[in-house]
Amino acid sequence: xxxxxxxxxxxxxxxxxxxxxxxxxxxxxxxxxxxxxxxxxxxxxxxxxxxxxxxxxxxxxxxxxxxxxxxxxxxxxxxxxxxxxxxxxxxxxxxxxxxxxxxxxxxxxxxxxxxxxxxxxxxxxxxxxxxxxxxxxxxxxxxxxxxxxxxxxxxxxxxxxxxxxxxxxxxxxxxxxxxxxxxxxxxxxxxxxxxxxxxxxxxxxxxxxxxxxxxxxxxxxxxxxxxxxxxxxxxxxxxxxxxxxxxxxxxxxxxxxxxxxxxxxxxxxxxxxxxxxxxxxxxxxxxxxxxxxxxxxxxxxxxxxxxxxxxxxxxxxxxxxxxxxxxxxxxxxxxxxxxxxxxxxxxxxxx
Amino acid sequence: xxxxxxxxxxxxxxxxxxxxxxxxxxxxxxxxxxxxxxxxxxxxxxxxxxxxxxxxxxxxxxxxxxxxxxxxxxxxxxxxxxxxxxxxxxxxxxxxxxxxxxxxxxxxxxxxxxxxxxxxxxxxxxxxxxxxxxxxxxxxxxxxxxxxxxxxxxxxxxxxxxxxxxxxxxxxxxxxxxxxxxxxxxxxxxxxxxxxxxxxxxxxxxxxxxxxxxxxxxxxxxxxxxxxxxxxxxxxxxxxxxxxxxxxxxxxxxxxxxxxxxxxxxx
Numbered sequence: 274x275x276x277x278x279x280x281x282x283x284x285x286x287x288x289x290x291x292x293x294x295x296x297x298x299x300x301x302x303x304x305x306x307x308x309x310x311x312x313x314x315x316x317x318x319x320x321x322x323x324x325x326x327x328x329x330x331x332x333x334x335x336x337x338x339x340x341x342x343x344x345x346x347x348x349x350x351x352x353x354x355x356x357x358x359x360x361x362x363x364x365x366x367x368x369x370x371x372x373x374x375x376x377x378x379x380x381x382x383x384x385x386x387x388x389x390x391x392x393x394x395x396x397x398x399x400x401x402x403x404x405x406x407x408x409x410x411x412x413x414x415x416x417x418x419x420x421x422x423x424x425x426x427x428x429x430x431x432x433x434x435x436x437x438x439x440x441x442x443x444x445x446x447x448x449x450x451x452x453x454x455x456x457x458x459x460x461x462x463x464x465x466x467x468x469x470x471x472x473x474x475x476x477x478x479x480x481x482x483x484x485x486x487x488x489x490x491x492x493x494x495x496x497x498x499x500x501x502x503x504x505x506x507x508x509x510x511x512x513x514x515x516x517x518x519x520x521x522x523x524x525x526x527x528x529x530x531x532x533x534x535x536x537x538x539x540x541x542x543x544x545x546x547x548x549x550x551x552x553x554x555x556x557x558x559x560x561x562x563x564x565x566x567x568x569x570x571x572x573x574x575x576x577x578x579x580x581x582x583x584x585x586x587x588x589x590x591x592x593x594x595x596x597x598x599x600x601x602x603x604x605x606x607x608x609x610x611x612x613x614x615x616x617x618x619x620x621x622x623x624x
Numbered sequence: 625x626x627x628x629x630x631x632x633x634x635x636x637x638x639x640x641x642x643x644x645x646x647x648x649x650x651x652x653x654x655x656x657x658x659x660x661x662x663x664x665x666x667x668x669x670x671x672x673x674x675x676x677x678x679x680x681x682x683x684x685x686x687x688x689x690x691x692x693x694x695x696x697x698x699x700x701x702x703x704x705x706x707x708x709x710x711x712x713x714x715x716x717x718x719x720x721x722x723x724x725x726x727x728x729x730x731x732x733x734x735x736x737x738x739x740x741x742x743x744x745x746x747x748x749x750x751x752x753x754x755x756x757x758x759x760x761x762x763x764x765x766x767x768x769x770x771x772x773x774x775x776x777x778x779x780x781x782x783x784x785x786x787x788x789x790x791x792x793x794x795x796x797x798x799x800x801x802x803x804x805x806x807x808x809x810x811x812x813x814x815x816x817x818x819x820x821x822x823x824x825x826x827x828x829x830x831x832x833x834x835x836x837x838x839x840x841x842x843x844x845x846x847x848x849x850x851x852x853x854x855x856x857x858x859x860x861x862x863x864x865x866x867x868x869x870x871x872x873x874x875x876x877x878x879x880x881x882x883x884x885x886x887x888x889x890x891x
Contacts, residue, residue, distance in 0.1 A: 414861075414865040443861065445826070449823070484821065515851050517822040518850070522641055527641040530697065531848065534727070534728045540723055541727055542789070544790040592644050593646075595649075
């Protein structure tokens with residue numbers, strides 16, 4: 274895959290004072306294994322990590338005079354700087370002298386604002402820019418911005434990276450669009466973490482690319498649960514159970530219609546196999562279950578009349594508790610209805 | 625642009641594993657949705673019987689401003705249960721993709737069209753408005769989708785739900801699919817987007833831009849797997865991109881959502 278995925282979770286975490294040295298390194302290593310190409314860091318990250326893990330490519334956020342030398346010391350070959358910093362010629366000279374690849378980050382929320390980035394071509398240092406990162410794009414709701422982005426890359430003779438902001442809940446769509454329309458790179462954060470409105474969530478973008486492009490995308494998303502755990506340890510943020518791609522309940526199914534469909538062929542009601550993202554599907558029993566789902570869960574041949582009574586009791590109990598039932602609760606109902614059930618307590622039953 | 629919200633918190637939202645509501649709670653939530661001026665409340669599945677059926681009957685007795693609809697599989701027995709509740713709208717879900725037709729129903733396209741026609745006629749005899757949902761339309765052959773729409777239209781159906789059942793659309797494709805249907809039919813379209821890849825809001829916006837007049841949402845985006853299009857997020861995005869729903873006050877809507885979550889036992 275020629276297009277790059279850049280992660281900028283690390284500076285967002287460091288900015289909020291989270292994380293220790295080994296956690297930051299572990300996060301990089303996990304994401305690298307998953308398929309992330311480049312990791313953005315800043316002085317705060319470098320300060321915490323002390324030394325950088327080998328075999329990982331970093332892009333360093335340059336903010337002051339000391340940073341060009343830090344890049345050299347740490348062997349970092351790429352840097353990103355804001356439009357304001359880009360106008361500081363002294364700083365630029367230091368980067369150019371050290372042959373560090375330069376990405377200029379400029380804000381643009383609408384296609385018109387993307388076209389307006391042509392202003393960067395008026396600097397006498399335009400030739401030093403290797404890539405332009407378009408930050409924002411939150412007011413772009415159709416592919417017209419992609420034409421603007423391609424046009425800017427052509428005008429400035431640079432690669433184009435985008436970092437969509439999630440202000441109107443379309444950052445994933447914008448990032449995926451950038452990938453499908455052949456832009457050079459996409460910058461994301463894990464769970465969309467950071468900034469005022471959040472960014473495009475890395476896991477959603479990667480999963481979408483994998484769904485649309487198939488195995489050739491080459492990501493290893495099976496590591497996502499591990500990454501979730503590490504992220505939670507570092508930030509204290511628990512990923513919601515229904516968070517796309519990551520949530521631990523997204524492959525739980527309960528309704529009779531879905532249980533029936535999934536039993537016949539999981540593709541009927543799943544956008545991708547749970548194993549692709551390191552999860553497993555599980556059948557829960559509750560108000561929306563049907564007799565088929567209960568029979569499937571118990572794996573015992575019941576008298577149809579008993580099964581109907583069990584279902585009625587399951588629904589009643591589930592409504593009373595306002596949730597699905599635990600295996601123990603289901604077992605108790607079955608015992609009440611059908612008396613002694615050998616299979617439930619032995620190897621034959623699945624609860 | 626006149627876009628109407630179909631709230632499916634009480635049907636697809638409640639289908640999120642772990643949520644279970646009794647008739648009393650569903651009625652309380654319906655009142656709250658009505659106070660939010662939601663056009664249509666998809667109230668539940670009467671074929672489940674018991675509390676579920678009772679909840680729809682109770683909602684109908686309230687004479688809410690919101691229209692009350694019921695969700696039905698494509699079979700006469702299920703529809704009969706709905707008819708007994710006397711809802712404003714009877715919605716019939718019609719599997720549209722080959723994977724649904726072959727793997728789940730173990731039937732063929734011809735059978736689907738014929739059964740759909742019978743179900744529409746039966747439901748229409750009750751006097752209720754009938755809408756048809758094309759389940760898994762985003763993975764279906766567009767030609768067959770158009771065939772289903774034509775057949776439904778001839779039977780008197782005026783609105784079709786295009787369901788991205790497993791949430792695999794992206795906005796360019798959403799726009800292309802909805803535009804194609806709009807270019808070939810006069811039927812009103814409703815977009816039903818799932819959030820498996822985090823794109824339910826953007827896909828719904830894209831569908832409206834392509835001509836969809838109805839958008840399915842749930843409070844907080846709850847629903848099967850990663851959920852549905854989040855009502856508040858959609859309204860905010862629609863305000864920005866479509867310049868509609870300016871009358872929805874975010875704080876009031878958020879308060880209603882909080883009350884609904886409290887009733888559901890969600891936090």
